[in-house]
Amino acid sequence: MADGGLPVIARFEVRHRNYLAPDGSINRPLPAFASDAKLLVSLYRAMVLLRSFDRKAVALQRTGRLGTYAVSLGQEAVSVGIASAMRSEDVLLPSYRDNGALIWRGVKLEEILLFWGGDERGNHFSGPVQDFPFCVPVGSQAPHAAGVGYAFKLRKEPRVAVCLFGDGATSKGDVYEAMNFAGVHKLPVVFVATNNQWAISVPLRLQTGCETLAQKAIAAGFIGEQVDGSDVVAVRAAAEEAIVAARDGQGPRFIEAVTYRLGDHTTSDDASRYRPEEDVQARWKEEPIARLRAFLAGQKMWSKADEEQLAAECHERVEAAVERYLATEPRGPETMFDHLYADLPEVYVAQRNELAREEDG
Amino acid sequence: MAEVTLVEAINLALARAMEDDPGVLLLGEDVGLNGGVFRATAGLQKRFGAERVLDTPLAELLISGLCVGMATQGLKPVGEIQFMGFLYPCIDQLVNHASRIRNRTQGRLTCPMVLRTPHGAGIRAPEHHSESTEAMLAHIPGLRVVIPSSPERAYGLLLAAIRDPDPVVFLEPTRIYRAAKGEVEDNGEALPLDVAFVLREGRDVTLISWGAMLKETMAAADALAVEGIAAEVVDLATLKPYDEVTVLSSVAKTGRCVIVHEATRTGGFGAEIAALIAERGLASLLAPVARVTGYDTVVPMARLEQKFMPSVGHIATAARQACQFS
Ligand SMILES: Cc1ncc(C[n+]2csc(CCOP(=O)(O)OP(=O)(O)O)c2C)c(N)n1
Numbered sequence: 001m002a003d004g005g006l007p008v009i010a011r012f013e014v015r016h017r018n019y020l021a022p023d024g025s026i027n028r029p030l031p032a033f034a035s036d037a038k039l040l041v042s043l044y045r046a047m048v049l050l051r052s053f054d055r056k057a058v059a060l061q062r063t064g065r066l067g068t069y070a071v072s073l074g075q076e077a078v079s080v081g082i083a084s085a086m087r088s089e090d091v092l093l094p095s096y097r098d099n100g101a102l103i104w105r106g107v108k109l110e111e112i113l114l115f116w117g118g119d120e121r122g123n124h125f126s127g128p129v130q131d132f133p134f135c136v137p138v139g140s141q142a143p144h145a146a147g148v149g150y151a152f153k154l155r156k157e158p159r160v161a162v163c164l165f166g167d168g169a170t171s172k173g174d175v176y177e178a179m180n181f182a183g184v185h186k187l188p189v190v191f192v193a194t195n196n197q198w199a200i201s202v203p204l205r206l207q208t209g210c211e212t213l214a215q216k217a218i219a220a221g222f223i224g225e226q227v228d229g230s231d232v233v234a235v236r237a238a239a240e241e242a243i244v245a246a247r248d249g250q251g252p253r254f255i256e257a258v259t260y261r262l263g264d265h266t267t268s269d270d271a272s273r274y275r276p277e278e279d280v281q282a283r284w285k286e287e288p289i290a291r292l293r294a295f296l297a298g299q300k301m302w303s304k305a306d307e308e309q310l311a312a313e314c315h316e317r318v319e320a321a322v323e324r325y326l327a328t329e330p331r332g333p334e335t336m337f338d339h340l341y342a343d344l345p346e347v348y349v350a351q352r353n354e355l356a357r358e359e360d361g
Numbered sequence: 362m363a364e365v366t367l368v369e370a371i372n373l374a375l376a377r378a379m380e381d382d383p384g385v386l387l388l389g390e391d392v393g394l395n396g397g398v399f400r401a402t403a404g405l406q407k408r409f410g411a412e413r414v415l416d417t418p419l420a421e422l423l424i425s426g427l428c429v430g431m432a433t434q435g436l437k438p439v440g441e442i443q444f445m446g447f448l449y450p451c452i453d454q455l456v457n458h459a460s461r462i463r464n465r466t467q468g469r470l471t472c473p474m475v476l477r478t479p480h481g482a483g484i485r486a487p488e489h490h491s492e493s494t495e496a497m498l499a500h501i502p503g504l505r506v507v508i509p510s511s512p513e514r515a516y517g518l519l520l521a522a523i524r525d526p527d528p529v530v531f532l533e534p535t536r537i538y539r540a541a542k543g544e545v546e547d548n549g550e551a552l553p554l555d556v557a558f559v560l561r562e563g564r565d566v567t568l569i570s571w572g573a574m575l576k577e578t579m580a581a582a583d584a585l586a587v588e589g590i591a592a593e594v595v596d597l598a599t600l601k602p603y604d605e606v607t608v609l610s611s612v613a614k615t616g617r618c619v620i621v622h623e624a625t626r627t628g629g630f631g632a633e634i635a636a637l638i639a640e641r642g643l644a645s646l647l648a649p650v651a652r653v654t655g656y657d658t659v660v661p662m663a664r665l666e667q668k669f670m671p672s673v674g675h676i677a678t679a680a681r682q683a684c685q686f687s
Pocket of ligand 1: 097136137138139165166167168169170194196198199200261265390419421443447
C-alpha cells in the first residue's frame with residue numbers, strides 16, 4: 001500500500017548493464033559472443049580505425065579541406081557495438097555522429113569524407129543500399145525508423161530498423177511519437193540514445209528531469225535498458241538481445257548508452273566555453289578503447305606488436321581514402337538538378353541548361 | 362560610435378531590450394552559458410541570470426509554443442532557433458497559434474513574441490543549415506516577418522520587433538553575421554517595421570532585395586553605375602506586411618524592376634512583388650519585371666552552394682537587360 005492507502009497498480013524498473021570496468025577487469029560473466037576472440041578484436045580494430053579517421057577528418061577540416069565534422073572521440077563503443085549486432089539486411093538510421101556504425105556496415109571512408117566535404121554523392125553508399133543517410137535535423141529520423149519497422153512487419157520480413165540519436169534528441173516530440181507508435185504496433189525497431197551528457201553546451205540535467213533516459217521507453221510500453229556506453233561488450237550485448245527480440249516479433253526496445261563526448265561538439269564548437277577541462281580529463285579514464293585494450297591484453301589476445309601494426313594499417317587505410325576523396329572530380333553545377341525528381345519536370349530543364357551553360361562560359 | 366558586426370548589433374539590441382523591460386526573456390538551445398551557436402546571446406546569461414536567459418531542452422516546437430504561452434501572460438519572449446532548417450517544427454505553433462490567437466480571441470489574448478533564426482545559405486554549413494524559406498512564413502496572416510541587412514538595421518529592427526505587440530519572426534542573414542560591419546549607436550532607438558528602406562536612389566532601374574543578398578545587389582548597383590546605369594536599391598526589410606508604397610513608387614520612377622532573392626524561384630517572395638507590380642504598376646513599366654533567384658533545387662551542400670546563389674553578375678545582367686528592353 002502506497003501513501004494514503006492507495007493501491008500500487010504498476011511498478012517499473014530500469015536495468016544497467018556493464019561487463020568491463022574502466023581498467024579492463026570484468027564485473028560479471030561475459031556474454032556468449034565474448035568467447036569469440038576474433039570478434040572482440042574486430043570490435044577493437046573498428047574503434048581504433050574510427051578514432052584515427054576522426055583525427056584525420058579534423059585535420060582536414062582545420063586545413064580547409066573538409067566542412068564541419070562531428071567527432072566520436074570517447075563514444076566509439078556505441079556506434080561500433082550497435083552496428084556489430086546488426087545483420088546486413090537490417091536498416092540503420094544514424095544521426096550525424098554515427099560514422100562508426102556506417103564504417104562497420106561497409107560505407108567507404110571516402111564516401112563519408114565526401115559527405116562532410118559538402119558533396120551529396122557521399123550519401124550514395126556503395127554498401128548498405130537501404131540504410132538512411134546521416135540525419136542532421138536532430139531526432140527527425142526516429143519516425144522514419146517506425147515507418148521502416150512497419151514495412152518490415154507488414155511484409156513479414158525478419159529485419160530490424162536500428163535508430164541512433166543523442167540524448168538531446170530524446171527531448172523532441174519526434175522521438176517520443178516514434179517510440180509510442182512502435183510500441184502500439186510492436187514493431188521491430190531498436191531505438192538507441194547515445195547519452196554523451198551534452199547536446200552542444202546543454203548538459204543532461206537541463207535536458208531532462210528523468211533519472212535515466214531508458215525509462216522513457218516505459219511510457220511507450222516497452223523495455224528500456226541502460227548500458228555502460230564506454231563498454232563495447234555491454235553495448236553489443238544489449239544490442240544483440242534487443243535486435244534478436246525485435247526480429248523474433250517481440251517488439252521494440254530502447255537502449256540508453258551512457259558515455260561521454262571527450263571532444264568538441266563539432267569542429268565549429270569550442271567546448272571549453274561551457275565545460276571545465278578537469279571534468280573532461282577525469283572522463284578520459286573511462287574511455288572505451290583503452291578499456292577494451294586492457295582487457296584484451298590481460299587475456300593475451302592483444303600485444304604491443306599488434307597495436308603497432310594496427311596503427312600502421314589504419315593510417316594507410318585512412319590516407320588512401322583521403323587521397324581518393326581529394327581526387328574526386330568536382331561535379332558540374334547543373335548536377336544539382338539530378339535526383340531532384342525521378343524525371344526532371346520540363347519547366348526546370350531550362351534552369352538546368354542555364355547552369356550548364358554558365359559552366360561552359 | 363562603435364563599429365560592430367551584425368551579430369554584435371543583435372546582441373546589443375537584446376541586452377538593451379532586457380535592460381529596458383524586465384518582461385523580456387530569451388530562450389533557446391545553447392543560448393545561455395554558450396551564448397548561442399553564433400554568439401548572438403553571448404554574455405547575456407551572466408548579466409541577466411539563467412531565469413531570463415534560458416537554455417531549453419532540444420525541442421523547437423516547445424520553444425515556439427513556450428513563447429506563445431509566455432507572451433499571453435505579458436512576458437516578451439525572444440526565442441532562438443539555431444538554423445532556419447530547424448524552424449519547421451515551429452510552423453504548427455506559428456500558423457495555428459502565435460499568428461492568430463489575437464484574432465481567435467478577438468483581442469482578449471495577444472502574442473508579443475519574437476522568434477529569431479539565422480537565414481540563408483553561403484556559409485558552407487552541413488545539410489539543412491542553408492534555408493531561405495521566408496515566403497512560407499510571409500504567407501501566414503497575423504505574423505510579421507523581418508530581415509535586416511546591416512548591423513544598424515539589425516539593431517533597430519530587432520528592438521522594434523521585441524516592442525511590437527504581435528508575433529514577429531526575425532530572420533538573421535547568416536552569411537553577413539560577421540562580414541557586415543557598421544556603426545551602431547546603442548541608444549535604444551527602434552527602426553520602423555513594415556517599411557522598406559531605399560538604400561540608394563536611381564532613375565533607371567529598381568533593384569529590390571532583402572537580407573544578405575543586398576550585399577550582391579549593392580555591388581551590382583556599383584557596377585552598373587560605372588556603365589552609366591543608375592539603379593535604385595530597395596531593402597524590403599519587412600516581408601510581412603511589406604511596403605507596397607515604396608515598391609510601387611520606385612517602379613513608377615524607374616519603370617524597371619529586378620527582384621533579387623536567394624530563395625528558390627517558384628513561389629518565392631519575388632513572385633508576390635512581381636504580381637503587385639503587374640496589378641498596380643503596369644502602366645509605368647518599360648520592361649518586364651525580372652527575378653534573379655536561387656534555382657528550384659534543394660540548396661546544394663558546400664561544393665556547389667556558390668553556384669546556387671545569385672551573383673553580382675547575374676543581377677547586373679538582369680538589370681542591363683531590363684534597361685535595354687524595347
Ligand atoms: C532539430 C534540430 N535542432 C537543432 C539542431 C542543431 N544541433 C545540432 S546537434 C545539436 C545537439 C544534439 O545533441 P544530442 O542529441 O545529445 O546529440 P550529440 O550531438 O550529443 O551526439 C543541436 C542543438 C539540429 N541539428 N536539429
